Amino acid sequence: MADLDYISQLESIVNYKFTNRFLIYKALIAPGAEGNKRGNKEERQQYEGNRKLAKVGENLIQSVLKMKEALGEEEGQDEIEALKFSTIKRNHTKKAKAFGIDKMMKLNPRQRGVTSPKTLHLAICAIVGAVWKDCNQQISVINSVVEFLFIGRSMDCKIIPFEEFISMEMLINDDVVPNSAMNIDWVRYSQYERLQLQPDVKHRT
Numbered sequence: 001m002a003d004l005d006y007i008s009q010l011e012s013i014v015n016y017k018f019t020n021r022f023l024i025y026k027a028l029i030a031p032g033a034e035g036n037k038r039g040n041k042e043e044r045q046q047y048e049g050n051r052k053l054a055k056v057g058e059n060l061i062q063s064v065l066k067m068k069e070a071l072g073e074e075e076g077q078d079e080i081e082a083l084k085f086s087t088i089k090r091n092h093t094k095k096a097k098a099f100g101i102d103k104m105m106k107l108n109p110r111q112r113g114v115t116s117p118k119t120l121h122l123a124i125c126a127i128v129g130a131v132w133k134d135c136n137q138q139i140s141v142i143n144s145v146v147e148f149l150f151i152g153r154s155m156d157c158k159i160i161p162f163e164e165f166i167s168m169e170m171l172i173n174d175d176v177v178p179n180s181a182m183n184i185d186w187v188r189y190s191q192y193e194r195l196q197l198q199p200d201v202k203h204r205t
Contacts, residue, residue, distance in 0.1 A: 050129075
């Protein structure tokens with residue numbers, strides 16, 4: 001399970017300091033790691049792990065990427081392809097391992113200590129969902145976090161109404177088959193290295 005030092009490191013990676021660090025711990029709990037699928041209400045909620053945060057986070061990531069593409073900020077075909085969620089999703093395993101997420105998660109006992117691509121995808125999305133909940137749903141903060149995680153530089157974006165997020169189709173469910181293709185180059189990871197030299201910064205509200 002993640003310790004305080006790792007949580008601080010993860011905050012630097014996403015360029016956001018949590019007010020409620022319980023949310024980031026929750027983002028690193030795989031479904032089935034806690035609770036009981038057939039237990040009482042509280043136990044069933046615990047059994048869900050980070051799934052609810054991941055659903056929110058996945059929709060937010062897709063929305064920011066679609067908005068950036070729609071605004072035409074990237075003109076080259078390679079840049080446009082890099083913004084597609086399908087492309088970024090294929091890189092989640094590599095990115096999550098580079099961030100050390102695979103070693104800090106609380107896993108379902110049935111996984112026997114092995115983090116699957118689906119588990120890491122849920123974790124990456126859940127981290128974004130955790131930021132969304134902690135920052136009181138400020139889309140400007142999410143824009144920044146998605147940039148630091150997936151693109152590597154800041155951008156100015158229009159405000160997206162919350163109704164757009166909750167009306168989007170949730171793609172994460174028990175039937176998702178993880179994509180094992182890992183042959184696409186990782187997008188701009190050098191940003192993470194630069195962040196390690198900078199002090200933690202709390203986003204202003």
